[in-house]
Amino acid sequence: MTTLTTTAPAVTTPPASRAGAPAHSTFAGVMRGEWIKLLSLRSTWWTLAVTALLMALISLAAASSLGAMADDPVMAPALAEMHGAEVISGGFQIAMLTIAMLGALFITGEYSTGMIRSTFAAVPTRLPVLAAKAIALVVLTTAVTLVGAVLAYVVTMPALAEYDLVPPLDDPGTWRVLAGTVYFLVAAALFSLGIGTLLRSTAATVTLALTVLLVLPGLLSFISLDWVETIVSYLPLPASSAFIAAGGTSVRGVALSAQEGLVTIAAYAVVPLVAAAVTLRRRDA
């Protein structure tokens, strides 16, 4: 069919590379690829640093206001019931925002830049990419939350010691609050990843994720209808208080048990991811 009019067949690929160790696609490889993607972007490092610092700063602010709380006759009883670990994890709502941004951009950044086509050319079955991204986010979110908590522990120690609130490390309550915080932030990251994979646009994803995570609970709390209050109870932030808050919290609507809170939060992480997995294979990249 062809007549080769070879000019200079410059041998461009050294034959050695072909004979070398056979390189195959594996899930471990896809996982490594996603790690390199995350860690080779400056924005990731910025987000992580800001997350840990904000967690420390917010808890420092909370610890510093303990004095004012003690002097206030209305607030003083709350102080008595307070667990020191709550002060330390006090910055988790801010961390939720930065972590959600990280989760969203991890996938929408690929769609907006066109990187997704390189990604899917390397992994045309696509699902391993989503799985690897989810695992990377779980690990990274856990790590940064722990770093933030250690920082917060160190900076709030003097203020907490004054009110005898330094969380004892042998108290299960301390670890329950910390584990709850990690659990919630991991879920927030996966929620954004799932939404981002479904919507593919950074602006739409960030808007939707922040609306559900942050705006709705505040906005709907002004409405005193029963069914609205029920909905609010199942929004991520209110639901998380069922297992993050060590003491009792005043909740309107449905009072979720810790288990119900955990399941509700898990649903926010899992449902969008499953929907994303279903659509990911079918859609044009």
Added chain:
Amino acid sequence: MIEAHELTKRYGDKTAVDTISFTIPPGSVTGFLGPNGAGKSTTMRMIMGLDRPTAGTVTVNGKPYDHHRSPLREVGALLDAKAVHPGRSARSHLRTMAATHNIKASRVDEVIDMTGLHKVANKRVGGFSLGMGQRLGIAAALLGDPRTLILDEPVNGLDPEGVQWVRQLVRGLAAEGRTVFLSSHLMSEMAQTADQLLVIGRGRIITAGPVQDVIDSVSGAGVRVRSPRATELAALLTADGATVSSPEPSTLEVRGATANHVGELAFAHGLLLHELSPRRASLEEAYMSLTQDAVEYRSEPTSTASQKGQNR
């Protein structure tokens, strides 16, 4: 080897690719030509499994692309020089792709050297020129040392030295027995690089075959004749079954007769000739003639804005 069978892609009620079938053989360079919006990029994206065909199948090296265990070793593709995160360095970009296939770091360095990117390998891609972006895309395509290469407009934005480099590169890759499938808008470049052509317009294959056959099929081999007695010669040729036109006085453009035949005829009738030259259409002329009915985005004489068309 790329084989498409009745491949179709519709977006809503717009048919981008309309039941096309073709085979791209190994060991040669196949050029993919067509106006903007003809379906070239869509076809290439379907080969790579990025777009799902509405109907029909396409296989690479015997399997659909996403059925290959190590796809980067089967097919290397440059579909879009912008398929890169601008915040990453060229090296990091290649490492993310290499990692998925457990390709060694030494191979990343190899393709960086091969594409002349060693000086900018650690710079962020966001600051790259179009030409550098193309080189990075070609580096990514070569990464898995694939048997088949698919390059969409690889010389876009390259300087003349880069254009020549791409030509030698793809010729070399084909000489090694690989399948090379590339699209380009530069006809003269395609004429020098490709062994055979696949011409597409409005989602359908207009023609396919070796480059010279495609050119000849359109224009036929023409002959240009100048003679003080052109009118008499024209009558003789027409009587002989050739098609004759006269673009200017005493000059004839003859189709359907060889230069030898025209010369013999003139000699037999004692007609003086001032010029007798066989004319071959250029690929560009052939291409224009082939696709003139299939141009989706025709530029108005006053505007060239639509030239870019929708090229994703």
